Amino acid sequence: MTDIKESPLSRKLQVFVALSEDELGVLKRLHLRRRSFVAGRDLVHQGQSDQAVYILADGWVCSYKLQPDGTRQIVDFQIPGDFLGLRSVLLRTSDHSFEPVTDIQAAEVFADDLLEAFEKTPRLAAAILWAASRDEAMVVEHLAGVSRRAADARMAHFLLELGARLKLVGMESKKGYVCPLTQYHLADALGLRSVHVNRVLRQLRESGLLTLRDGRVTFDNYDGLVKLSGFDPAYLDQTGPLLK
Amino acid sequence: MTDIKESPLSRKLQVFVALSEDELGVLKRLHLRRRSFVAGRDLVHQGQSDQAVYILADGWVCSYKLQPDGTRQIVDFQIPGDFLGLRSVLLRTSDHSFEPVTDIQAAEVFADDLLEAFEKTPRLAAAILWAASRDEAMVVEHLAGVSRRAADARMAHFLLELGARLKLVGMESKKGYVCPLTQYHLADALGLRSVHVNRVLRQLRESGLLTLRDGRVTFDNYDGLVKLSGFDPAYLDQTGPLLK
DNA sequence: CGCGACGTTGATGTCAGTCAAGAGGGGTGG
DNA sequence: CCACCCCTCTTGACTGACATCAACGTCGCG
Incomplete structure (x- = not known):
């Protein structure tokens, strides 16, 4: 992506907050470490040992929970601009898995970098937390x-x-x-x-x-x-x- | 309650962390402001204007969401030792309501006091966040x-x-x-x-x-x-x- | 060409909803 | 004290939405 303003995440956030150049810069730095994953192969994200979060840039993912009887319940889908595993940084998360529905591209963000970004740009933090609370509401819905x-x-x-x-x-x-x-x-x-x-x-x-x-x-x-x-x-x- | 160690919340937390005298003291101070509510009458907790959290001390509560068609979905029940509205302090919360199932007693905690307590006693904060993440997992389940x-x-x-x-x-x-x-x-x-x-x-x-x-x-x-x-x-x- | 993943359709079964009626108990007012 | 009502629980007969079982079609790919 050439301009950070056009990234899915900042498009989403900017619907609700006008981000300053400074904040966009921080957001851009979070996007530097790019990774790809193929459809169908689980992104194991074991909250504890792996202290990273992903920002989905392209493709779709689902988060699901396997039942004892073998069926699975998809809890939510993630689309570009959504975080994967954000809650496992904020709270110690429950054990669900992520499966890319399509081939995906995502930015990897280390927990420490994210928390540092939150401290430097509280408005950005608020916007991201707003998005997280919207995800909460969607699970309830x-x-x-x-x-x-x-x-x-x-x-x-x-x-x-x-x-x-x-x-x-x-x-x-x-x-x-x-x-x-x-x-x-x-x-x-x-x-x-x-x-x-x-x-x-x-x-x-x-x-x-x-x-x-x-x-x-x-x-x-x-x-x-x-x-x-x-x-x-x-x-x-x-x-x-x-x-x- | 004469001894804070016997409060439902600290019983719950102490299953997972041994709390120091210091931490118990902080916990005790959070319990000072005692309030009662009667069964059936909604505790309106409108995340924004009302920046308070409750620690349920006695009785049961349910949190629910009303559907357009008039039915309601109970999302979770709260029992003694559970927080009411904790997420609305951590994240901006979704709009569900709380109804006391029985007459209840709860300690009112102002958001600022809670955040201050979190800063002073990180282990206590971690324990409470653990409990919150368990609540998350229960909604998924x-x-x-x-x-x-x-x-x-x-x-x-x-x-x-x-x-x-x-x-x-x-x-x-x-x-x-x-x-x-x-x-x-x-x-x-x-x-x-x-x-x-x-x-x-x-x-x-x-x-x-x-x-x-x-x-x-x-x-x-x-x-x-x-x-x-x-x-x-x-x-x-x-x-x-x-x-x- | 054959295989596996995904989509489509029909026949049949069953779990839970709907409708209806009534019983017990607690509270309130005459 | 009784009469009444409302809330909760209970049971039965019937209905219907979704599951189950079973085939078959299509497409892409090794």
């Missing part, structure tokens, strides 16, 4: 969705939420976005079986609500989706203290 | 349970987890514990309807696994419950760095 919404509404809500997140980093066009997730990923995230994911997607397509084909989500009837799913982006939009 | 476990296993897992938590603060006896939750609370937490909670409880009772009657959980066959639910307390037992 995810729980509520799996617990309380029917399969079609759950799917619609999930894809709308992803769209809203991608919009922040400039990866959503007018009415849809590129989405590399397989139906298995969707199933593992939404608490469904892949066969049923398939049926739900067909039903949504035939109702003229949305189309997911060839790795691309198209919203055919955005308002209809919002209505079906009860999507309310309030929990993503937490503006407020950071604007001051 | 909760998501996995609602998403992947059948109703009976979900119920069993939930009640086993509560038992393990209560044990840390000395509120679990050999084979059960006092549990003030109604079947509506259980339904709102587990993603079931209260009628079905009732049926599941009957089934567990008739299988000789557990009994929930008159506000008391009795484990009639602990090993059977563990087997049914796949309960693995690993995510609660995070020992490790704090022992050093």
Whole structure:
């Protein structure tokens, strides 16, 4: 990336805080150590011994937890601009794994460097913590969705939420976005079986609500989706203290 | 409480770190400002304007999120020794509400006092952050349970987890514990309807696994419950760095 | 060409929701 | 003291959403 202002992370943060040249400089230095990982091979991130965080620059990742019975629950997806393992620095984290959904590029940041950056630029720290707390809120919303919404509404809500997140980093066009997730990923995230994911997607397509084909989500009837799913982006939009 | 060592919070923390007299003193000072709340009336805790945290001393609380359709999802329960609103100090928190399940007693702590205590006694801070990260892990586990476990296993897992938590603060006896939750609370937490909670409880009772009657959980066959639910307390037992 | 990953579809089963009714207990007001 | 209500718990009959089982299609790749 030639200009740090165009990196997904700073695009996201700048929606909420105008960053100074100084802060952008610190952000840029955090991006120096670039690494790649291939799709499917777990990024083992064992909170303790490995004191590093990654800033995802390109590609998608999922964080999941394996169940005793062999099924897995995908807790969240990470898209460009998201942190991997941030909580394991702030808090001692729980034991979930990261799997790159696609080949990815990420910047590796050592915990000490991150904490030093936080001290030097408190506004940047606040912005990053804001993003982290938004991730928290998404996990809670995810729980509520799996617990309380029917399969079609759950799917619609999930894809709308992803769209809203991608919009922040400039990866959503007018009415849809590129989405590399397989139906298995969707199933593992939404608490469904892949066969049923398939049926739900067909039903949504035939109702003229949305189309997911060839790795691309198209919203055919955005308002209809919002209505079906009860999507309310309030929990993503937490503006407020950071604007001051 | 006459001796701070006997407070639920310090009992919990001392399972993992031996606290010095100094640290116990700091902990004691955090407990000075005592407040009571009655069952059922929400503790509005609006992260921003109200910069306080509570340490629950007596009684049970649930934290929940209201859905657009009127149903609610209980995200977690708090028992004595747990913090209310800790995350809203560490991170800017998401918007869920707290409802006391019973009449409660809690110590009010101002954010500044807490942060000062953290600076003075880093080991105490580490212990409290450990507890917070355990809460994180429980939300993830909760998501996995609602998403992947059948109703009976979900119920069993939930009640086993509560038992393990209560044990840390000395509120679990050999084979059960006092549990003030109604079947509506259980339904709102587990993603079931209260009628079905009732049926599941009957089934567990008739299988000789557990009994929930008159506000008391009795484990009639602990090993059977563990087997049914796949309960693995690993995510609660995070020992490790704090022992050093 | 064969294999594995992903997607699609149908038939059938079952777990949990819905609807409905009632019982016990505690609180409140007449 | 009784009458009434509300909250919680209980049970039964029926329904339906999602799972299960089983095939088959398609595409990319070694």
